[in-house]
Amino acid sequence: MLNYVIKRIAIAIPTLLILIVISFVLMHAAPGGPFNSEKPLPPQVLANIEAKYGLDQPLWKQMVNYVVGLVTEFDMGPSFKYKDRSVNEIIAQGFPITITYGVLSFIVAVTVGVSLGAIAAIRQNTWIDYLAVGISIGAQVLPNFVMAPLLVLTFTLWLGWLPGGGWNGGQWQYLIMPVIALSTSYMASIARITRSSMLEVLNTNYIRTATAKGLPAKTIFFRHALKPAMLPVISYLGPAFVGMITGSVVIDMYFSTGGMGQFFVNSALTRDYSVMMGITILIGLLTIMFNLVVDLLYAWIDPKIRY
């Protein structure tokens, strides 16, 4: 087991390096640059700026400098667009915001999703099942860019209960709508996956045996059915969790939370190379990490899996 973990971490390093190289090349291959605008800068001014940020050097050298800075000092460089901030600062400020509403959404999505799916499976083909499936399909087809304005319209404009956006240090009133908007579609997917995998498990021989033995339904469900039924859900949750905590563009834009999704998209549009790189690396790192966590959880849940 330990060997496996070490091996996986060792593989992560070249993976990240490849990610950096590919992103770097793609980023610089895109037309334009961070200092282009409707009013092009005079050549002298542009030359001064490019010299300051080292953009006048050959690409391979920029890349080497970047990796060296990253490895030795954990320095992701200055932002080209927000000139008095470094990428480290931008991530340090935006990431906690995104994590907060991401983790909350994750908890909501998993709790509600798994419950809905499980109930639907246990009461298959009853009105409860239809209702649960109906809710999850409804939540799935309602994308968050539709959900968000509907929530604001209802809770801000009509009822006047909640602020229409902002973060304000993460007060609870500011969290409710982003969490609902972000969690619904994840919740729907989790509910559907749970339902189908639970149905499969409930129809296996060992559950039938347990029922025939006269075990109480509660014991069968929690002791014997839930754990194996969770396997497909968990493989879905790994990437979903990373997606949630690294920020949703729609949520960040719509609710103006100040989270990372906004920076990520804006950096791509304005060619703010260093911010784009920094967030890409962070997302890459988290994805690798949580895939590992998911694999380890697998082994814990399913004794058949060995590393």
Place this chain on the structure above:
Amino acid sequence: MSHFAKSLAAGAFAASLTASFAYAAGTHPVTGEALADEQIFTYRVLDEHSSVDPQIVEDVSGSEIVRDLFEGLYNQDADGNLVPGVALSHELSEDKLTYTFTLRPEAKWSDGNPVTAGDFEYAWKRLADPELASPYQWFIEVMGLKNGGAVMAGEMGLDDLGVKALDDHTLEVQLEVPLSYFPLTTTHASTFPSPKWVIDEFGEEWTKPENIVSNGAYVLTEHVPQERSVRSRNEMYWNNENTIIEQTIALVINDENTALTRYLAGELDRTEVPTGQYPRLAEEYPDEALSFPRLCSYYYTFNLSDSGPEAFKDVRVRQALSYAIDRSIITDNVLQGGQYEAFTFTPGATANFEVPEVAFGQMTQAERDAKAQELLAEAGYGPDNPLSFSMIYNTSEGHKKIAIAMSQMWKQKLGVEVELGNMEWQVFLEERGNQNFELARGAWCGDYNEASTFLDLVQSGSGYNDGKYSNAEVDQLLADAKTSEDPSANYTRVEQIIAEEMPIIPIYHYTNVYMMNPALKGSWPVQNVEQNWYSKDLYFTAD
């Protein structure tokens, strides 16, 4: 050598200084209006500001913040006239090359240090310094400071720049050539003073709320990137007694519809009106919906370089295409925000600019359409030989609507086939900048309130002239205008030449379309197209 003094202090201004302060009673000292208990101004910005360092800031929303945090030599009143800031007045030498500013002795930084002429000298040299590499470094050349170009290029030392503190309260500025608009440039954010001792201590970190020291009516107290920035009253400001707004909060809200919803929910005091919604809002909220001119032009430019299509080299084709655009449909039916139809490049709202009566602007649309058909036929295009070309714009709903309307007008009236192409912003800039287009969208906002900020675009050497239009007479007229006492005749002539030769198709002149809390009073500069507003001049009345 005779000097002539120019005093800028207005009577009302002086009176307000000596007026007794009566805020405790909740009334405005000059107008006597009842003031609201809470004086917090919250407004929406589209995007996170680039910086609050005066010499680095390059965007509109950042400059708005910097104008509150720092104070330059002069400020502007609601009509755009100069009023004293840190400078009380200035004298101009007879050769019009040397300005001597007298600074206010009581001005202080937020840490209590006095604001001196040296702070300005330091700031301007900092702006010119190639090492700082400010994106607004070129403003040194707009200001016309002596040796500006050479210092920017690193060929001369910073000490050769034409700015010098004679003593703590006297600043001497030397120009390359006489520039009548020079005092106006001192209201620009990049000319504001900076505190050397703070920059030396904190380096690039000096603009963080915990480090920043500023000399304006406000200090930066909070900043959450992409969410909000808060500026609060500066107790050390020389005119703090007359500042009424306690706090100004800028909220970053990318989506204008979201912003409008939040405005209607009472979370904001000011926001922009989304395209097409102004007529409805003006009817529903007549006290709150505002539309007023802005110093910006929307146009399309022909590619007149060698890589451009042959057809556009014929002036009749260019005229025909411009004539056939019914601009009123675009302003009244597409945009619906009170925008102005444009027949000249420079907006009519520009200071000292009289919109010349260009011939095609005087015709009715029916006459223009008839003339367009005639011109295109003369140029040899018709049903058997239809004109076809492509036009590009950057991806945006609004630009798309306008492009579709234009291509439809051309198709219906002239039988012209147009291929529309939209591109992501950076790609668009790259293609247009490399003359990789036939007809391309453009928009231009003035850097200062003078026609040359627009017309420089048609100068053949200009880096902004993506269509590569070149006319020796235009170049000469613009070069002469730089040093002329009254250049307005030159500008009029250039506009007439543009209307005849039509290197660009002017479409409309922008407006600012706002929803604004009716209790917000003071001098919101609706008359000043540059929109240089200062929180210190605003207040909320009790309603």
